[in-house]
Amino acid sequence: MSDAALPATVADVPTPCLLVDIDKVKRNCQRMTDTARNMGVQLRPHVKTHKTIEGADICTAGTRRKIVVSTLNEAEFFAANGYDDILYGFPISKEKIPRCQRLANQLSEFHILYDSAEAMQWVQDAPLNPGKQWSVILKIDTGYGRAGVVWDSDDVITVAKAAVDTDNVRFHGIYTHCGSSYDCTGVEELKTFGTTNTDRLITVRDKLKSAGIACETVGTGSTPSCSKPADNMAALTEFHPGNYIFYDYEHVRIGACTxxxxxxxxxxxxxxxxxxxxxxxxxxxxxxxxxxxxxxxxxxxxxxxxxxxxxxxxxxxxxxxxxxxxxxxxxxxxxxxxxxxxxxxxxxxxxxxxxxxxxxxxxxxxxxxxxxxxx
Known part of the structure; x- marks a missing residue:
């Protein structure tokens, strides 16, 4: 659709359709950018909510660096449009390896998530171009119960070492999606949740450090927890929220926004x-x-x-x-x-x-x- 074919006003749109208030988008993104900066944490926006270049440009302040994607389609789309330093925020599966190889060879920084020693075998069997290494991040389950190695499990060391001991891999750190924040109601519950989630992630970081495994990245993400962050979240290195660009009525009910x-x-x-x-x-x-x-x-x-x-x-x-x-x-x-x-x-x-x-x-x-x- 050309701009010439655009309806003039909101009252003229064909229905049903999705309306995006650009002024609120910019305000939401600036607020999250300021929150991360004030806490000394790198913001790595998740783009799965909007999946658009325009939205990502606002989230990254035009840098076109440091985003999270939930699909390889998104990764390929953003890479083709000049984005770099992309985290594929989904546990790697064997059939996705060839597409990930192409992205890892194409970009200066492409990171994959894993949560099993078996996944490292797939990665080891998939060499990159000379001078390139896989950058991997261990997904941690801090209580959400979805994917990831359980935070207080002995498997944390075993699965981390599977990457450290793989020649063509650089172990980059740990990440958790704290989806349980969506069960909270009100700012105080969100802050209490954020404190617990961060404590668990820091426990994993320290356990790995004691085993001689350094974590360059210690990241967490959910829009509710990052919108109303606990004080100790300043100990993390990255925030990975995504929905904050739009927000929705669920976030209003939770207390993450108005x-x-x-x-x-x-x-x-x-x-x-x-x-x-x-x-x-x-x-x-x-x-x-x-x-x-x-x-x-x-x-x-x-x-x-x-x-x-x-x-x-x-x-x-x-x-x-x-x-x-x-x-x-x-x-x-x-x-x-x-x-x-x-x-x-x-x-x-x-x-x-x-x-x-x-x-x-x-x-x-x-x-x-x-x-x-x-x-």
């Missing part, structure tokens, strides 16, 4: 009235909103701008069903074709449903961002 910080909305239009059910029908189903959050928190999973009594309570593929939380609904307030703006519960999964994003400043549409897609 509703005014949420930079994305889904624009939708009323397409039908159902008085017998006190229900509006819109053209934003789960293909534009994502159902992530609906089961977790029910009809509190998103907010409808300027309509605090309305709730999105159900979705099918292309239809959304909106009802009042209390009382009746005056359908004359919502004529067919009228616009509503939904703040998503989870910006990452919502954004992934959209082939492009309309970017606006105030009410004026100022551009389009096109995310990469695939794995």
């Amino acid at each position: 509703l005014d910080d949420v930079a994305v909305r889904v624009a939708t239009r009323v397409i039908s009235h159902k008085p017998s059910k006190k229900q509006l029908v819109t053209n934003s189903g789960f293909t534009s909103m994502s159902q992530d959050g609906l089961k977790q928190v029910g009809d509190e999973f998103c907010v409808i701008q300027d309509h605090p009594n309305l709730r999105l309570v159900e979705m099918s593929q292309e239809h959304g069903k909106i009802r009042p939380a209390t009382g009746d609904i005056d359908f004359t307030d919502y004529p067919l074709g009228s616009l509503l703006f939904l703040y998503p519960y989870h910006a990452c999964s919502t954004a992934y449903n959209h082939p492009f994003y309309y970017v606006h400043s105030g009410e004026k549409i100022v551009g389009v961002w096109r995310p990469t897609r695939g794995w």
